[in-house]
Amino acid sequence: MHAITSRFVPPSGAPRVLATAQLAGSLGDGAFLVCSALFFIRVVGMSPSQIGLGLTIAWAVGSFAGVPLGALADRRGPRGTAIMLALATAGSVAAFLTVRAFVPFILVACLYASFQSGLGAARQALLAGLVEPGRRTEARAFMQSTANAGLAIGAALGGLALQLDSEGAYLAVFTVDAVAFLITGAVLTRLPAVPPAPPAEGGEPKLAVLRDRPYAVLTLINTVMLLYMPMLGLVMPLWVVERTDAPRWLVSAMLVINTVCVVLFQVRVARGVTGLPSATRFVRLAGLIMLACCTVFALSAYGSSAWPAALILLAGIVLQVAGEMFLASGAWEISFGLAPARQQGQYQGFFGMGIPLARMLGPILLTTLIMGWGAPGWLVLGVIFLAAGFAMTPAVRWAERTRPASALETTAPGPQPAPGTQRLLTAGPRHR
Template sequence: MFLAGSALYFTRFGGLSETELGLGLAIAGIVGLATTVPMGRLADRYGPRNLMLVVSVWRAVGYLAYLSVEGFTEFVVTASLLYIMDRSGQPLNQALVGRLITGPERNRTMAFIRSLRNVGFTVGFAVGGVALTSGSATAFQWLFVGNAVSFLVIFFFITLLPKVEPVAARNKRAGVAADAVVPPLRNWRFVAVTAANGVLFLHDAILTIVLPLWVAEHTRSPIWMITVLITTNTIITVVAQVPVTKHIDSLASAARATTRSALLLSVACVAFAAGGVADSPWWAAAALMTALLVMTYGELLHSASSWEITFAMSPEAAQGRYIAFFNVGFSAAEIAGPAVVLWLIAQAGPGGWLVLAVCFPIAAAVSRLGTRQGPAEDTPADPAGETAPVEQVSPPAGAATAAAPAGEAVPAAVPASVPAAAGS
């Protein structure tokens, strides 16, 4: 709901120009990016469940505070304070799943969350369309209020989740020093994986921002194909994310899935380029639909592999910190990705897609290098010497919901009997 109407609200009723809006969001995005890892450290210290309670209240207040913003300075301050919590939402979500659920069910649960998140986006944009149609300030403001209320609902459901002892408290009881874990920035394998997957996460920017502009400005395809393509992507994601994730249950299988996803993304880029040179509107539409289908499958594979990679490579004693660090790659792609891809297209047209087609396999190769089994000292381990994962739990019915980056309420844990299957 917020994403559907926020840009128009701030430019029409918030006293901001389009340039000020873009600059303010960029500043807030940098602030959120810089605080992601510290928020992960807090999750390790106090537990992701407890921190998500704070984050939910903070976000509810923050979205209401937007309603009183007047001018650029107030917008930047409010957005920056809110982005600290917004950017931490996805890694906290995953860290909470990692603390409550073990084994293959973790990855399936993340996929289930992503499927429901896409349902939430669809419903939210539909509701937002009502405000866009009316054009009144009051209708836009109700979108902000509804978004704020959703976080209070999330807060309630999080309180029903099982309590799990923070890893910091467990390590302290075991006599393990807080600095016994290698920080993610000093783990070269994890740094390589994070950077490489940041490049692969460009598929998010392509699907949400670049694709509409490419179709409208650079192809002969009918303009209504934008709606068809985005709707198709959403439906496939909701239906197929769980099945795609089913067989990605180890670091080795995740590495193979990352390679396959990169090749699919490359093929999709070539098809997008073909859509830009097709003379017939229908050939252009066919090329775009082919590209969309191939890229969607690559996106599903990459999402599933990225969850498994972070779970497998994150030491138990610093899971929140490692997951947050990995999410920096996604956030960087989300912030800089649209500008980079649009610049490539502006400079080279269809050739820009071919440059991207080369970048994806290179990134997958770097990621595979990072995930390759190294010496024992390079493999993150629980310094407490505990190799047994947290006991799997099944939350009360209807009580497993956690915060997603855009404000939707989604389950953070599901019973094993439920077909379970997040940044950018």
Template sequence: MSRLRDTVLPAPGTPRLLATSWLVNTVGSGLYLPTSALYFTHVAGLPVARVGIGLTVAGLVALTGSVPIGGLADRYGPRRVLAVVLAVQCAAMFSFTSVRSFPAFLVSAMVFTLADQGSNAARGALVAAAGKGAERVRLRAYLRVVTNLGMGAGAGLAALAVQADSASWYTALLTVNAATFVGAAVPLWWLPPDIGCRRHEPGERQAPPVSRWQVLRDARYVCTTAVCGVLNLQLQVMSFAVPLWVADHTSAPKVMASVIVVVNAVMVVLFQMRASRGAEDDGRAAALCRRAGVALLAACAVVALTSGRGTAATVGLLLVFAVLLTLGELWTSAGGFGLSFNLAPESAHGQYQGFYSLGKGSSQAVAPSLLAALCLGTHPTVGWLALGALFAVAGLLMPVVVHRIPGTRPTPEPPRSGAPHALPQRTH
């Protein structure tokens, strides 16, 4: 029973408090994401095109704040910075309830997304401060499972508002979502006040101050972030390309798009922890990214075969595609967890995590246009194969980046041919 409890729950103290905060926050995200576009168009009365433009502009503006806010987390402590940005997110979300014009919407969206990027950086620094090596990767994997559970619960509740399709329901959900940011800040009260702050033991030699933009001079971390950004295009394959592909390019029933999402969510909850084992080792994490690229290539090749086939064959191929795509997602996340922490200096996790989230955010910004051109355009079969090749190349590049490009930390040596990769022992 204790082994099952240790598998299901993070350790007491800081890890469990962070998981609680994460769960409350992601339930709010699950409420918001399925209903926000409907609120802005049906209730606020904004044209769809303007909503899209506003969110794109807000997303681009927010990217500029990732590294600076991460630097503030390094300087003043991630606990304090996260509490502040959660308060800002609460205020910005509540302001959406009174938005009735495009300028007001744009300002609220920019403030909210900028604070959201800052919260990603501060949370990353808190995870880094919660442990070392395997503990960090394990906690980050837990939090990804929590994200799926929270998003699923929130989306289920949001279905009630979508079914009612009334202004009062949509407004109520925005208000509840605003309250979840306060709820997510409550567990932070019990965290150590100085968590994530640099402490010097008596007689310890003080490290030189970290430049605000040190990460931009860390070639290995920049390249790692770029490669992970390419691999993270798979997130938009699930949310953007798959529904349109199933509906417009295959004979499968439209509900298969939802089935694929369910398969993905169940696999992430069941297997993310297992997939992340050993990712605290640089070589193992790089190998996971390489494996992810191959799995994503296979997924793209399978989905390319679904066009023009019978319903039964298409459904079967789409299920295989769902499994392969999710394997690629699991290994991408696991490798990214390890490398984003391992390759960063201990005194600058806020700045480095902010930069890492910037890479992921950039890939999500360009993904819809890229996927529309490649996979939903004139020659979709070729486009899917080209996308798969892009994933495979990115995955194959990761070990080269990790072992051959110099960075702030000493470059890890790859294992000798034929020698097993030594991994730290873990106890549960």
């Protein structure tokens, strides 16, 4: 029993409270993201292209909003800022209840994306302030595992609204999501306050991360690796249906496998990261695994019948989720370990920009590459993943050289703590 609880239950204290808050928000988001597009199409009367344009604009705005909102968490304290942003997110979701035209949709979506990005940065700063460096990656893994479980359960709830297909059902889902973020804010009040960062030294810019070129390169490399998100959510369904003989229901099965594997194994994988050297090794391994994954997906087009193609695709999704978990574990350690201790909020907000950027740029890039070029496109994508994975090592070394030792916190591993969706297709956030 001890071994089981240590794998699935976060350690008591801050990690468990943060994971509980993550669970509440992801439950609501899972239901919201499944239903939102159909609500705006069937009830509001918007076109799919309008929704796509609006979400692209919203996540472009949100990706940049995370940095100043993260800096606000540094200056004012991450707990209060995270609570405020959770409540603001609840308000923006509630505002969707009144949206009945394209322009208001864009405005509310921009607020929603900005508050979500800021909440992610503030939550990361809160984790950094309450969990010792050697345990942060594992605590972050518990949060990710919990988030995936919440998204899956929420998506199932959203499926009920899809089945009813009525305005009342969709509005009920939006209300549930708003209440979920109110609960998130309430749960965060159980955490102790983290003191604000000391005032900036004379001449230091307020948003120092914008001048940190090594950290910008790290963020860029991570963004390239995050192309697996639109690959899984957008390209794979198109590939399975249009380029293989596999049954269409396999798309859903692949998403379920991905989610279940993250819930079951992300924490175990993350425990292998004990500092920056192991983190860069994990990212390199992720690049190799993603190359193998893309190669297997390319082979699926040559299956002679449904079941051989299905087996090849299932092998590919197992490799994909393994690469995803190794990447996440390494990237979390790198993002925390190379951020100045008193500027975690703005640095986490900047590193988190990779998620919306990958979601914005990935669809056009990957559909052109994979659906346009076919199997050779998969091989090109695999080489891109490989190159990015191996580029992380010299980038981390460069970043380490540019930082005074006093500005960073040790990432030496602490003692082991006591026991204590589908991947969604819309442009919603992947919880950080």
